[in-house]
Amino acid sequence: xxxxxxxxxxxxxxxxxxxxxxxxxxxxxxxxxxGPNGAGKSTTMKIMTGYLTPDEGQVKICGIDVIEDxxxxxxxxxxxxxxxxxxxDMYIPEFLYFVGGIYQIDNLKKxxxxxxxxxxxxxxxxxxxxxxxxxxxxxxxxxxxxINNPDVLILDEPTSGLDPNQLEEIRSLIRAIxxxxxxxxxxxxxxxxxxxxxxxxxxxxxxxxxxxSIRSLSHAIxxxxxxxxxxDMPLPLSAFEEISGIAEVVEKKPGVVVLKYDAKNDVxxxxxEMVKSMDRKILEMTVLNSSIEDVFRExxxxxxx
Amino acid sequence: MIQIYLKEINGFFSSxxxxxxxxxxxxxxxxxxxVFPDYSILYYNYxxxxxxxxxxxxxxxxxxxxxxxxxxxxxxxxxxxELLLTxxxxxxxxxxxxxxxxxxxxxxxxxxxxxYYYSVYQLGSPKGNLDTGGIIGSYIGxxxxxxxxxxxxxxxxxxxxxxxxxxxxxxxxxxxxxxxxGLMSHLPAFTGIWDDLxxxxxxxxxxxxxRRGVVDTRDILYFVSLGVGFVLAxxxxxxxxxx
Numbered sequence: 231x232x233x234x235x236x237x238x239x240x241x242x243x244x245x246x247x248x249x250x251x252x253x254x255x256x257x258x259x260x261x262x263x264x265g266p267n268g269a270g271k272s273t274t275m276k277i278m279t280g281y282l283t284p285d286e287g288q289v290k291i292c293g294i295d296v297i298e299d300x301x302x303x304x305x306x307x308x309x310x311x312x313x314x315x316x317x318x319d320m321y322i323p324e325f326l327y328f329v330g331g332i333y334q335i336d337n338l339k340k341x342x343x344x345x346x347x348x349x350x351x352x353x354x355x356x357x358x359x360x361x362x363x364x365x366x367x368x369x370x371x372x373x374x375x376x377i378n379n380p381d382v383l384i385l386d387e388p389t390s391g392l393d394p395n396q397l398e399e400i401r402s403l404i405r406a407i408x409x410x411x412x413x414x415x416x417x418x419x420x421x422x423x424x425x426x427x428x429x430x431x432x433x434x435x436x437x438x439x440x441x442x443s444i445r446s447l448s449h450a451i452x453x454x455x456x457x458x459x460x461x462d463m464p465l466p467l468s469a470f471e472e473i474s475g476i477a478e479v480v481e482k483k484p485g486v487v488v489l490k491y492d493a494k495n496d497v498x499x500x501x502x503e504m505v506k507s508m509d510r511k512i513l514e515m516t517v518l519n520s521s522i523e524d525v526f527r528e529x530x531x532x533x534x535x
Numbered sequence: 536m537i538q539i540y541l542k543e544i545n546g547f548f549s550s551x552x553x554x555x556x557x558x559x560x561x562x563x564x565x566x567x568x569x570v571f572p573d574y575s576i577l578y579y580n581y582x583x584x585x586x587x588x589x590x591x592x593x594x595x596x597x598x599x600x601x602x603x604x605x606x607x608x609x610x611x612x613x614x615x616x617e618l619l620l621t622x623x624x625x626x627x628x629x630x631x632x633x634x635x636x637x638x639x640x641x642x643x644x645x646x647x648x649x650x651y652y653y654s655v656y657q658l659g660s661p662k663g664n665l666d667t668g669g670i671i672g673s674y675i676g677x678x679x680x681x682x683x684x685x686x687x688x689x690x691x692x693x694x695x696x697x698x699x700x701x702x703x704x705x706x707x708x709x710x711x712x713x714x715x716x717g718l719m720s721h722l723p724a725f726t727g728i729w730d731d732l733x734x735x736x737x738x739x740x741x742x743x744x745x746r747r748g749v750v751d752t753r754d755i756l757y758f759v760s761l762g763v764g765f766v767l768a769x770x771x772x773x774x775x776x777x778x
Contacts, residue, residue, distance in 0.1 A: 280620070281617055281777060282777055283778055301623045301625060304621055309621045311621070315615040315617060316615065316618075317613075319546070319549070319550060324545075331537075332624055333622070
């Protein structure tokens with residue numbers, strides 16, 4: 231196991247930020263760490279990288295205890311903190327040499343060249359970090375996390391605040407890196423996890439609510455699908471409820487209805503026929519993507535059962 | 536540690552800080568010693584650097600906090616402290632790197648003042664008629680004193696995210712340790728052995744003692760242990776912040 235987290239507890243005053251969190255990640259896995267803001271993702275990651283000390287529990291990275299032997303454990307971690315703090319007045323190579331120097335890397339010059347290449351910093355490498363765009367700053371953050379060729383990469387919201395192009399670039403970068411290394415990255419975007427990894431750990435209010443492969447998670451989420459339809463004139467809600475498979479009907483405004491239905495049973499053809507027979511016209515029909523909110527509602531519901 | 540040290544030294548000279556500090560120090564000391572009549576060596580008509588060694592600690596009370604204020608407060612503000620503390624670096628290495636870098640800058644700006652020694656040496660009548668032993672002792676005292684001020688500055692900088700608060704706190708602490716105990720010992724409440732004891736807690740007592748040219752191990756021990764004490768306190772603050 232590359233990462234072993236064992237019954238981690240962290241309290242800030244009254245608030246329990248991390249509540250008996252346990253999971254383990256095998257070598258070469260890419261795992262998404264999902265949760266809404268304030269769920270305890272960053273705190274868990276800060277403990278895993280040795281920045282915070284937990285109140286209870288244990289973390290082992292590559293078999294080394296992070297709390298007992300912090301300095302040695304950190305040697306095999308690459309960490310990109312949330313908000314990506316960097317020295318803005320340093321130049322890119324200067325910064326990478328500084329970080330590489332801390333790890334006492336042999337042949338640092340070659341390694342700096344390599345990470346600049348991997349992260350695609352080449353065209354901007356003569357610039358001061360403060361002058362770079364956000365996407366490039368994020369690359370510098372990844373570059374310094376990679377410089378010691380770590381076995382384990384911990385990335386705290388590596389894609390937050392990027393524009394769609396940058397987002398895709400950073401994602402493909404993580405995908406490429408993840409071929410050889412163990413990667414744990416946090417995000418609050420569900421699609422990102424689906425795009426990048428095979429497994430997700432979901433945390434809410436400091437507790438792990440799900441830890442499963444993406445396929446079975448999406449199945450749990452996709453158990454019910456949501457559909458939004460707009461009609462030219464309103465219909466009584468009872469008309470929808472008569473169609474078998476529709477679980478819930480909510481009228482958002484006159485003529486606009488949101489339906490929840492069982493994913494196994496596609497109700498759309500029947501719905502269309504029904505609306506037609508009632509002499510109405512469908513102006514719009516959209517399948518709503520499950521937002522992280524729905525995922526959570528669903529998952530916490532499952533927990534209670 | 537060496538990486539942090541070099542980063543800070545580079546930081547001083549790649550930004551304006553190093554040059555501004557050197558310019559402010561040399562300009563103010565130069566004006567006071569050679570131009571303005573109150574402390575001027577030329578007006579004093581006496582081949583001595585006593586006024587130099589009197590003025591420099593006062594300037595350092597404000598200048599050294601200005602050097603050290605961003606050391607840890609800046610890292611905390613920008614979040615880069617998280618970067619450092621998740622690298623294989625112990626808090627001790629970070630703190631010592633920063634203390635030694637600031638100390639080096641102070642030594643570097645003190646270096647040009649040896650010109651004053653040469654000037655007064657040349658101006659003496661007969662030439663070279665000045666208390667070289669006392670001056671060597673005074674320089675040793677000054678170096679030890681600035682080490683303590685630097686450790687106080689870095690300590691204050693570890694306590695807050697705000698550089699201005701760090702500066703004011705460092706200046707206040709330095710002033711208290713420099714003069715405070717001496718002033719306190721004059722309170723009527725302290726008599727007998729107490730007033731000497733309290734005075735000996737202050738920097739000025741030891742600085743003045745070493746300035747006579749008598750390098751007493753007790754004075755050296757005082758400065759070194761005070762400085763190391765502040766460094767240990769700083770390391771403790773950094774460690775506690777991770778709780």
